[in-house]
Amino acid sequence: MDTALVSEKVEQANRAVADADVDAWLTFCRETNEIHEPCLPYVLGFDVVWPTAVVIGPEDSTVILGRHDAPNAERLGVHEVRPYDESIREPLQATLSRMDAETVAVNFDRDDNVADGLTHGLYLRLRDLLPGRELVSAGDIVGRVRGIKSRSEHERITQAAETTLGLLTELASAWTPSMTEAEAVDWLHERMREAGYGSAWSWDYCPTVHAGGDADLGHTLPGDRTVPDGELLHVDFGVVRDGYAADIQRLWVRGEVDPGLRRAFDDVRAAIDAGHAALEPGAVGHEVDAAARSALTGRGRDAYDHAFGHQVGRTAHDGGVLLGPEWDRYGDAVRGAVRPGEVYTMELGLDTEWGYVGQEEMVRITDEGTEFVVEPQTALWQLSR
Amino acid sequence: MDTALVSEKVEQANRAVADADVDAWLTFCRETNEIHEPCLPYVLGFDVVWPTAVVIGPEDSTVILGRHDAPNAERLGVHEVRPYDESIREPLQATLSRMDAETVAVNFDRDDNVADGLTHGLYLRLRDLLPGRELVSAGDIVGRVRGIKSRSEHERITQAAETTLGLLTELASAWTPSMTEAEAVDWLHERMREAGYGSAWSWDYCPTVHAGGDADLGHTLPGDRTVPDGELLHVDFGVVRDGYAADIQRLWVRGEVDPGLRRAFDDVRAAIDAGHAALEPGAVGHEVDAAARSALTGRGRDAYDHAFGHQVGRTAHDGGVLLGPEWDRYGDAVRGAVRPGEVYTMELGLDTEWGYVGQEEMVRITDEGTEFVVEPQTALWQLSR
Structure with a gap:
């Protein structure tokens, strides 16, 4: 597990969120062994099976993931870890509320494929999971975090x-x-x-x-x-x-x-x-x-x-x-x-x-x-x- | 190149489209080496770099792809091949018009990740490329084509x-x-x-x-x-x-x-x-x-x-x-x-x-x-x- 790299890039992401006009950056994915989420190697560093959310604010970060995937996140030691069993809904909403995250950057971008890992089906699901919150493109944040090399x-x-x-x-x-x-x-x-x-x-x-x-x-x-x-x-x-x-x-x-x-x-x-x-x-x-x-x-x-x-x-x-x-x-x-x-x-x-x-x-x-x-x-x- | 398999699955897809309440099934993707499109191995069988559309109707099929990717499609010999240089817009619209495709199934699905390869950024792009056409989930078609094994x-x-x-x-x-x-x-x-x-x-x-x-x-x-x-x-x-x-x-x-x-x-x-x-x-x-x-x-x-x-x-x-x-x-x-x-x-x-x-x-x-x-x-x- 590339802990040092993830740690370095998540710190870079904290700063990118602080500089951007959003409250948090959310990477939302599932079964990443089948459909690769290009941001995942930077913010988590391992594949997941169940729907998973990595939420990065200006100062801290939380990962919400299925109980079976959680041991890897604990071992990584970069994020607060919130495992779930049946539904990601409550822990995801609670995490965003605790961060006062009204405007949330998510991974879609018309032109930049590496910032476009959120599938349309998952976008629709996220829309349902997060009523009342604004979802905007994380293209600029991804461009900064991925583009500027450590x-x-x-x-x-x-x-x-x-x-x-x-x-x-x-x-x-x-x-x-x-x-x-x-x-x-x-x-x-x-x-x-x-x-x-x-x-x-x-x-x-x-x-x-x-x-x-x-x-x-x-x-x-x-x-x-x-x-x-x-x-x-x-x-x-x-x-x-x-x-x-x-x-x-x-x-x-x-x-x-x-x-x-x-x-x-x-x-x-x-x-x-x-x-x-x-x-x-x-x-x-x-x-x-x-x-x-x-x-x-x-x-x-x-x-x-x-x-x-x-x-x-x-x-x-x-x-x-x-x-x-x-x-x-x-x-x-x-x-x-x-x-x-x-x-x-x-x-x-x-x-x-x-x-x-x-x-x-x-x-x-x-x-x-x-x-x-x-x-x-x-x-x-x-x-x- | 797995020509026999692609040929077999595209025929299966023709039948699935004929049975479904849509006019065509469109797989739209780009840079599939980075973000895998789970349907691509069935309908094309090789990775592409530029935005690419595989359009399958009840009886025939066309692939519209960048000129550099086109030789592979010609070698495959399964689809009509329409290479483009600067923009996919005109050949894609022309292909759908020729097929009278008003209702088009595309690869998004809230629950089934292998039918959810269309990223949200590409969905937005497709919305712009195809004004006036209805885009619906291809979940059922994908479930049939991928699930029922040859x-x-x-x-x-x-x-x-x-x-x-x-x-x-x-x-x-x-x-x-x-x-x-x-x-x-x-x-x-x-x-x-x-x-x-x-x-x-x-x-x-x-x-x-x-x-x-x-x-x-x-x-x-x-x-x-x-x-x-x-x-x-x-x-x-x-x-x-x-x-x-x-x-x-x-x-x-x-x-x-x-x-x-x-x-x-x-x-x-x-x-x-x-x-x-x-x-x-x-x-x-x-x-x-x-x-x-x-x-x-x-x-x-x-x-x-x-x-x-x-x-x-x-x-x-x-x-x-x-x-x-x-x-x-x-x-x-x-x-x-x-x-x-x-x-x-x-x-x-x-x-x-x-x-x-x-x-x-x-x-x-x-x-x-x-x-x-x-x-x-x-x-x-x-x-x-």
Whole structure:
């Protein structure tokens, strides 16, 4: 049980509630082994079976949960624990009344999936359980608590990124001209299994490996393609270690580098640099995307059809402010401002005849600007064998 | 990709929509790697990143998803595929209009978590995307599609149950008087890792192992207790194989059996038998629970504080009709009727001075009644070493 982390994040949550225009923050969930509540690892740290409420006020916190789940909460030792047998109604109402909680933030958000763990059925149930109280979106509180990483979270993210980069370097050393995309994936999966690392996104698609100019792009499974001479091996990859993820892309070329490929690499690099230059505390998500996007199109390239950057934490897509264009599918997530303590990955690429020229680099936001989580790739690397 | 299963379940869904008082069934989700949509494995079979809609009518089906996720849908070959770039709005509206879908069932349900995958934020978004259409609960459709297992699902559940029972038997053979609860858990986890089996509920709590009368009950972690002479080893366990789960409890006694322990075992057995006798097509959930509950209290025992039975399928708690008492926390789930093709596990137990006398048996509902998925435990077994 990750008691230290939960304790750290609940204190952060107390402060976030004190700063927000609400009386309490309520995480309400059930059977979290089936439907994951993304806030639960921060406020409780273990799965529950019966309907469970974690109520965090500006100064204290209470968890109301089924009697069978209660021993874990006692062991955690972070919250006041109120076990129930038949119904959560009375202890939940009593807890909120004791806290004078009229306005209660709950986990729904149109645009930010990690702040949207309250299912609609549970929302309707909560509406019935709490007549007379106002339920508002906890999106801002979640963005703050999840987005702003504690020191131990930063350390774990750095560790995941260094591990990811180490495995990518080892893969390049193990590469041979006959290695297929599927074999490269298997090679990394085998290392991950041995070491007990998780994948930063769906196992089957993490890593994503593209060999040469004929590779299928998108969220696709690897094929039996090998890297033709003069073309690229591209890998998008991230491990999860101690609950935290990385998300990095790296590129290698086999043999001679065509001047056209070098130009593509430089153009991608320049666009990443332009976005990176715009990324600082207070920067608005879509403005950072626009800086990278216009640098790329200004070099005569087609724009990428996704967001320039997203936060990284417990998962590769960690929610909160997104560095993306103002497209309908991104909603308000791209209109928020970047905060010190957050961790982003910046990514874009070009589909070329030599392969997918994709780059992706992780940075943390400091009080002054940014710093790279691990050394970025600033030149095309050679596959040798 | 589990194409055969998705194809089978989508056909079942077509029929369920045709029988229901709705025009279409819509599963709407995003970033399903972070928040699992419990219906997605049935209607699509792979995780998605961008907002995605699977629309199933009485005769056909369409999936509308981000361009990057589209190749997987094309490979699946079950639905008409409509990829989008910036917004799901237009293709979703067009699809529903083409199907004349005015009343649309979506995945929310107050009581059944596996039918409640639509988050409240996504519900609000859907409300905006589909003005003028009525959104109703898909609980009944989900209960039918998920609850009534196809032949290949029954085969997989049987396989998971046989594997679970096999591992439990091996554990009993490997048992020694010095084996602690934690070592028994590690022993099973090691076998699961070797074979690549998943756990039917949270890994840390599956298996749950109780050694003797001093064991902590509830959803607790194993300790360093061993089984004292004359007391019980109790294990609650289930593996996941090929995506399907089991959930079984088994009991062994070390040394002499005290007459009081034998009576407890017989009373538990009798209560399970009474519930089992009431379990048949058309039986209402809380009536089956009441049959077991009154058999137990009729023998002068305290009633158990949970439901008598739950469905088993992709997970140990598979949603739908629940064989439980009419308590607030179970809502309407205990008021539904049992259907042929469903699979239930029946469980209850007594906390005694010799240990936890818990039994749990899996049965499938046939047209005529029930049949055990694997051989039940009808006598106390001996630990020998």
